[in-house]
Amino acid sequence: MARMPTAPEPGDAGAPTVGRDESVWVVIPLFNEASVVAGVIAELLTAFVHVVCVDDGSTDRSAEVAEAAGARVIRHPYNLGQGAALQTGISYARDQQGAEFIVTFDADGQHRVVDALAMVALARAEEVAVVFGSRFLDDRTRPGLLKKTVLKTAVWVTNMSTGLTLTDAHNGLRVIRTDAARFVNLKQDRMAHATEIVLQLGRSGLPYREFPVEVLYTDYSRGKGQSLLNSINILVDLVIN
Helix, strand or coil, X not given: CCECCCCCCXXXXXXXXXXXXXXXXXXXXXXXXXXXXXXXXXHHCCCEEEEEEEEECCCCCHHHHHHHHCCEEEEECCCCCHHHHHHHHHHXXXXXXXXXXXXXXXCCCCCCHHHHHHHHHHHHHHCCCEEEEECCCCCCCCCCHHHHHHHHHHHHHHHHHHCCCCCCCCCCCEEEEHHHHCCCCCCCCCCCHHHHHXXXXXXXXXXXXXXXXXXXXXXXXXXXXXHHHHHHHHHHHHHHC
């Protein structure tokens, strides 16, 4: 069972909240990212008051590092998968007083805070319930041939199964209005959760948009073999599901 956070709220130490968005809750699935997550949280806290990390049974010091960096931390006692971590975080954030939007954000430094801010602004300006980040609406992101092929295949499968029209179905950067978030009830714990969340948000009938974002494939993520591993996981989950 997930344990509710015990860390001090961001801002408790006297950090000013002026200019930071208090109606947005950032949810970060966290698994063994102790070396980079503090930097991710620090950057997010320059723009948003509320950052929630769901530590999914990390075997390093990810949870402690995230707490020290100023995030609220919810712990899974053992690894349940990214889909389960997202569901825990979304369920927690959507029930918070004053919450208007939830931003899902990766822990490894591949997403940009400026993109999250622009997506929230778009959701407000155009009164859309969901904004999906897409790395394929411009040419800034270069994922490599194998990963691009797999991701494009995943887009085709997702669009066929959900009825939505997206260009990037496995991008972890999303903005979800809290009324739309109540339709999210993820059961898939592995990479298939990315298709499942699109399906559930599509069934809400609420308006959505895509927004061009840049995904940063860093030396750190490449060093973990993340790009190739995720490509293989996506293929396996597409076949199984």
